[in-house]
Amino acid sequence: MAEGNRATAKTNFIYSMIRADLNQGILGEMPVHTRFPPEPNGYLHIGHAKAILLNYFIAKDFKGKFNLRFDDTNPIKEEQEFVDSIIEDIRWLGADWEERLFFSSDYFETKYQFALRLIETGYAYVCDLNPDKIREYRGTLTEPGRDSPYRNRPATENLDLFERMRKGEFPNGSRVLRAKIDMTSGNLNMRDPVIYRILHAHHHRTGDKWCIYPMYDFDHPFSDTLEGITHSLCSIEYSDHRPLYDWIVDRALELMPEAIKFRSRQTEFARLSMNYTVMSKRKLRRLVEEKHVDGWDDPRLPTIAGLRRRGVTPEAIVDFQERIGVSRADSTADLALFEHCIRQDLEIKAPRIMAVIDPLKIVITNWPVGKTEMFEMENRPDDEKAGKRQVPFSGTLFIEREDFMEEPPKKFFRLAPGREVRLKGAYIIHCDKVFKDKLGNITELHCTYDPQTRSGSDTSGKKVKGVIHWVAVEHAVYASVNLYDTLFSVENPEEAEEGDFTTLINPDSLRICTNVPIEPSVRAALPGSRFQFLRKGYFYLEPERSTAEKMVFNRIVQLRDSWAKTQK
RNA sequence: UGGGGCGUGGCCAAGCGGCAAGGCACGGGUCUUUGGAAUCCGCAUUCGUAGGUUCGAAUCCUACCGCCCCAGCCA
Numbered sequence: 001m002a003e004g005n006r007a008t009a010k011t012n013f014i015y016s017m018i019r020a021d022l023n024q025g026i027l028g029e030m031p032v033h034t035r036f037p038p039e040p041n042g043y044l045h046i047g048h049a050k051a052i053l054l055n056y057f058i059a060k061d062f063k064g065k066f067n068l069r070f071d072d073t074n075p076i077k078e079e080q081e082f083v084d085s086i087i088e089d090i091r092w093l094g095a096d097w098e099e100r101l102f103f104s105s106d107y108f109e110t111k112y113q114f115a116l117r118l119i120e121t122g123y124a125y126v127c128d129l130n131p132d133k134i135r136e137y138r139g140t141l142t143e144p145g146r147d148s149p150y151r152n153r154p155a156t157e158n159l160d161l162f163e164r165m166r167k168g169e170f171p172n173g174s175r176v177l178r179a180k181i182d183m184t185s186g187n188l189n190m191r192d193p194v195i196y197r198i199l200h201a202h203h204h205r206t207g208d209k210w211c212i213y214p215m216y217d218f219d220h221p222f223s224d225t226l227e228g229i230t231h232s233l234c235s236i237e238y239s240d241h242r243p244l245y246d247w248i249v250d251r252a253l254e255l256m257p258e259a260i261k262f263r264s265r266q267t268e269f270a271r272l273s274m275n276y277t278v279m280s281k282r283k284l285r286r287l288v289e290e291k292h293v294d295g296w297d298d299p300r301l302p303t304i305a306g307l308r309r310r311g312v313t314p315e316a317i318v319d320f321q322e323r324i325g326v327s328r329a330d331s332t333a334d335l336a337l338f339e340h341c342i343r344q345d346l347e348i349k350a351p352r353i354m355a356v357i358d359p360l361k362i363v364i365t366n367w368p369v370g371k372t373e374m375f376e377m378e379n380r381p382d383d384e385k386a387g388k389r390q391v392p393f394s395g396t397l398f399i400e401r402e403d404f405m406e407e408p409p410k411k412f413f414r415l416a417p418g419r420e421v422r423l424k425g426a427y428i429i430h431c432d433k434v435f436k437d438k439l440g441n442i443t444e445l446h447c448t449y450d451p452q453t454r455s456g457s458d459t460s461g462k463k464v465k466g467v468i469h470w471v472a473v474e475h476a477v478y479a480s481v482n483l484y485d486t487l488f489s490v491e492n493p494e495e496a497e498e499g500d501f502t503t504l505i506n507p508d509s510l511r512i513c514t515n516v517p518i519e520p521s522v523r524a525a526l527p528g529s530r531f532q533f534l535r536k537g538y539f540y541l542e543p544e545r546s547t548a549e550k551m552v553f554n555r556i557v558q559l560r561d562s563w564a565k566t567q568k
Numbered sequence: 569u570g571g572g573g574c575g576u577g578g579c580c581a582a583g584c585g586g587c588a589a590g591g592c593a594c595g596g597g598u599c600u601u602u603g604g605a606a607u608c609c610g611c612a613u614u615c616g617u618a619g620g621u622u623c624g625a626a627u628c629c630u631a632c633c634g635c636c637c638c639a640g641c642c643a
Contacts, residue, residue: 041643139570139639141569141570187570187638199641240571323590328573332580333580334578334592347604348605381600382605413603466603560603
């Protein structure tokens with residue numbers, strides 16, 4: 001999609017809605033303004049990336065603004081550590097909030113003033129019911145609730161009580177401030193929702209200044225109006241909260257118009273699910289805490305930190321986000337689509353290099369002893385500008401164990417006794433002899449090369465179907481390679497019972513190969529760079545864990561493998 | 569038995585009364601010194617089901633079915 005056309009070309013329901021809003025002029029002079037409102041109580045995952053990028057690109061496409069605002073209204077669960085990691089992740093994704101980094105807690109005083117006005121005008125009251133009683137009075141899904149006995153407390157008394165709540169005169173849980181709406185509403189959220197609670201807790205930003213904290217339903221819409229958020233996007237489960245959102249916005253417009261920049265509105269969209277992984281915070285936390293994975297940034301996790309450590313690029317995530325689309329229907333994105341996006345991005349970025357994951361030694365018996373020949377190989381097919389590199393070839397080589405079969409099935413184009421293959425960029429070899437240990441394991445192959453088949457100047461006229469990669473033994477650099485696969489072996493681990501979902505973990509989700517021979521040009525690789533190991537996949541030179549002595553590569557994604565498919 | 573949503577091919581997703589976009593996946597061909605990439609072709613007579621309105625319905629109406637969310641002083 002051409003840049004600049006996105007605002008008019010995108011067909012999802014949110015873009016359509018914004019276009020309609022613009023056409024009807026309901027934004028007035030306001031720019032389209034979105035925000036991402038994370039609670040700093042955990043790590044971000046790819047589902048959050050969908051929301052972040054959706055909000056960010058809407059602002060960008062409509063030449064509007066995008067805010068980052070931390071929803072930090074519950075000091076018990078929130079920590080600065082998460083603020084830092086969230087900022088790092090969003091920045092890495094490329095969503096730019098410019099100078100608009102905010103915290104809900106920035107507005108605590110204004111919110112308190114707003115609450116005071118709600119009380120003065122009879123829209124809110126202090127309720128002394130304890131949590132159990134509040135629940136009891138709320139009724140059930142099918143039965144209406146009953147009015148709290150404190151519902152008609154005089155405003156002056158409410159004001160006094162609320163001010164004393166702020167001063168810290170009452171213990172946690174003893175009283176709350178409630179909006180006076182409708183205890184018989186079919187929507188539980190409208191049955192006089194609690195909007196302030198007493199919490200004697202240290203807040204990561206405001207310290208001990210407050211001992212009452214606003215609830216999400218009160219806080220969020222009000223913060224949106226203060227920031228001039230025109231389109232407040234959230235996930236489907238908040239649909240039921242929309243009437244309350246509107247109620248708060250309307251009260252703000254009515255009682256505190258001087259502080260309000262816009263009559264913000266909420267729009268919900270379906271959150272992202274993906275197969276072969278879990279996204280729920282509880283399950284992710286268990287995986288980390290029970291050490292099923294190596295921390296929040298384990299490359300098998302769908303966390304942004306995990307994807308980054310695995311080597312996935314932000315561009316691939318953006319592409320994925322664009323392709324999955326946005327709607328209100330529950331949906332599960334296919335891992336295959338994500339992998340496609342990753343490959344497509346790396347296909348044009350990653351230089352090729354040869355590495356042999358599971359080495360089998362071969363000896364070229366007619367190769368002059370001690371001779372090394374250099375071959376010039378392209379860093380990227382289809383792109384000469386990517387340059388070339390020198391790759392040494394000699395008489396003892398490693399090839400991939402799976403590229404040889406003693407008794408090849410039909411359609412197997414690689415090496416087998418008496419058969420020929422081309423060693424990529426070098427010569428065609430013929431397999432003469434197979435050596436085995438006493439257990440019958442193949443230990444070595446003896447082959448002969450055909451001098452006339454030199455790559456680029458082949459005069460033999462030979463045509464071989466198979467081309468395999470290789471590494472010269474005496475020139476190899478040995479690295480550690482982490483082969484990652486899906487963390488779960490079933491498509492929908494999220495549907496499993498919380499109690500036993502860990503039994504669904506894929507036992508082969510990580511295979512560590514500690515001595516993988518790689519062609520010597522890898523020595524020049526910069527930490528954080530990505531390569532395509534020819535025929536094997538895309539790999540990331542992990543900067544954090546690589547040392548001067550040993551490079552550590554993570555497999556980002558495998559190449560498509562139509563041979564593996566035909567084998568099935 | 570309350571309220572709010574959603575149902576278009578295996579997975580996403582356009583479509584908004586004029587006769588089913590696109591992507592991924594899948595199947596097949598071409599090309600290829602990556603069984604990669606590229607490229608071409610195929611892939612829903614049908615839109616949860618049943619009725620109705622209409623010359624004409626995925627789109628409008630009615631009923632039914634299925635799935636998801638809501639009873640935190642979490643967000």
